Amino acid sequence: MEIKVINSNNTAVFEITGEIDLYNSPQLRQQLTETINKGLKFILLDFSTVKYIDSSGLATLIEGLRKLNKVKGEIKLCCMNKNIRDVFEVSRLEDIFAIYNTREEALNDFKKD
Amino acid sequence: MNEQSIPTEPLEKQIRLLERTCARQAEKIDNFQKLIKINEIINSAGLEISKLLTIIMSAAEQVMQCAASSLMLIDEKTDELVYKVALGEKGEDIKEKFRLKMGQGIAGWVAQNSKPLVVPDVRKDPRFYSKPDEDTGFQTRSILCVPMKVRNKTIGILQALNPTNKESFSKRDLPIFTAFANQAAVAIENANVHRYQLEEQRLRDELTIAQKIQQNILPGTALHLDRFECCAKNQSAKMVGGDFYDFIQFDQNRFGILIGDVSGKGVPAALFMVSFISSIRFYSQSTSSPAELFYKVNSVLNEESTFGMFVTAALLMFDLNTMTITFTNAGHLPPYIRSSSGTIVPLKGKKSLPLGILKNTIFEETVVPFHEGEVYILYTDGVTEARSKNNEEFGIERLTQAVCCTEPTPTKIVESVFRLVTAFSSGTDGHDDITVLAAGCIG
Structure with a gap:
């Protein structure tokens, strides 16, 4: 898995490539924590090039969501393939994550002051 | 000179x-x-x-x-x-x-x-x-x-x-x-x-003990209660795992089957699973509503959840008096029903968020009738997401074939699914925990 973080205007976009699983979700956790600790409160995870996510990856996203909720921040997800979208639907995690089809839609929807 | x-x-x-x-x-x-x-x-x-x-x-x-x-x-x-x-x-x-x-x-x-x-x-x-x-x-x-x-x-x-x-x-x-x-x-x-080698050996020995403790926490693999029959089988990808199942007797006529999957694998998932199943057993003594049981357990679990860990679980409570099933599904894969005529359909009902995510989650309950001869099949994603050497996924279709191609009893169905998944993923690492549970009233 590779993560490229693009910071701009209080927002961080994570471009993730590969699989998010038990073995590399600590890398995602570290990247999320570092970004939040820097004071960036709006994080968009772009799943365009993510092939697969397992429950460890989902847990890492939930952890990030909790941390951002505490600082009144937001986490959004976009551009998922069908398999990953199904995972969010079956587990009902789509109830707590804002999921968008495109990066633009997601970025425009951050509730910034 | x-x-x-x-x-x-x-x-x-x-x-x-x-x-x-x-x-x-x-x-x-x-x-x-x-x-x-x-x-x-x-x-x-x-x-x-x-x-x-x-x-x-x-x-x-x-x-x-x-x-x-x-x-x-x-x-x-x-x-x-x-x-x-x-x-x-x-x-x-x-x-x-x-x-x-x-x-x-x-x-x-x-x-x-x-x-x-x-x-x-x-x-x-x-x-x-x-x-x-x-x-x-x-x-x-x-x-x-x-x-x-x-x-x-x-x-x-x-x-x-x-x-x-x-x-x-x-x-x-x-x-x-x-x-x-x-x-x-x-x-x-x-x-x-x-x-380091000695330390590694010590950890392996400890994991072997932990594995035995975890196996002892799960109930036996089969249970018969009058006409009601349950069978389950569980295999961890690592020595200990986060998949689990349980048989819960609410009273003389009401009997529950529970299946669940803790996010992640190994020791953290196993510890979380033990905490979860202990809470289930404790609170099931004071309620006979699957949704209320999940609500109570979720409240406790939220205080203990770290690293975003969560549990997907489904609980089906069979009432042998009214011949109904009351079930709640917290983000888990849908159970399947094999009818007495051999058809296989998913058990449709309301779904809720997994446990351990939001403290005040309301868990939905669905009540459906059930009939003698039907077998209810619950499983974890280790079954449907099992991979072959060619990186193909086992999937729902192969699961339903495995359910169809055997005698319509919980024991035979569990054996069949396990046999086919194991054969399908032979030669691979077996990357996830696998659990299959089946139950029904056999006439």
Whole structure:
């Protein structure tokens, strides 16, 4: 898995490539924590090039969501393939994550002051 | 020519040269003998690290004939040098008490630069760090300090202080002390590898015990209650896992089957699973509503959940009086029903968020009728997401085929699914925990 973080205007976009699983979700956790600790409160995870996510990856996203909720921040997800979208639907995690089809839609929807 | 006039000086020079050569050869032989002795000492020292380090330093003092010596290892966490062994009259005063930063003092310089250093007179070397001398009363005169390296990585230093057979150390002392340090470094590395192997074995033994404890927490694999029959099978990808199942008797006529999957794998998932199943068993004594049971457990679980861990679970409560099933599904894969006529359909109903995510989650309940001859199949994603060697997914279709192609009893169905999944993923690592549970009223 590779993560490229693009910071701009209080927002961080994570471009993730590969699989998010038990073995590399600590890398995602570290990247999320570092970004939040820097004071960036709006994080968009772009799943365009993510092939697969397992429950460890989902847990890492939930952890990030909790941390951002505490600082009144937001986490959004976009551009998922069908398999990953199904995972969010079956587990009902789509109830707590804002999921968008495109990066633009997601970025425009951050509730910034 | 007068015989007495033959100049003798060249001959005397030659004799002196020969004597010096002999002395150097004797020194080399002595060094070789010392190296052989060092080898013998280190090889007989065994693999217990503290004993080994002390033996190494005793050998160093004998070989180098010095008043004091010390061995320092780099603490990788703090990037400091720590005295592990210090011999000599003040040795105990400095062992483990002094730490040097990389670059500090002679030893720090040697560790930082990975180069040996001979200091004939410490008073003339500005790198000398006098604090240990001031605190112990020892007076350092001359130092010989060499790095200990393993595969080009410096792991520490060896130093000899104040030679007892001469005024100061010289460059000629370096080769033997360097050879000694190399031997010592290899011995330390071997001892460390041995220690890691023992530690690994200890962890494996502990995991074997943990595995047995976890297996004992799960109920047996089959249960018969009048006409009602349940069967379950569970296999962890690692020694312990986060999949689980349970059979819950709410009262004489109401019986529940529970399946769940904790996010992640291994020890963290196993510990979370134990916490979850304990809460389920505790609260199931005070409610007979699956949704209320999940609500209570979720409240407890939320306070314990770390790293975003969560549980997907489904609970089906069979009421043998009313022939109904009350079920709640917290983000888990849909159960399937094999009807008495052989058709297979998913059990449709309301779904809720997994447990452990939001404290006040409301879990939805669905009530449906059930009939004799029907078998209800629950499973975890380790079944449907099992991969073949060609990286194909087992999927729902193969699951339904496995359910169809056998006798319509819970036991046969569980056996069939497990057999087909195992065959499908043979030759792969088996990357996830697998659990299958089936239940029904057999007429």
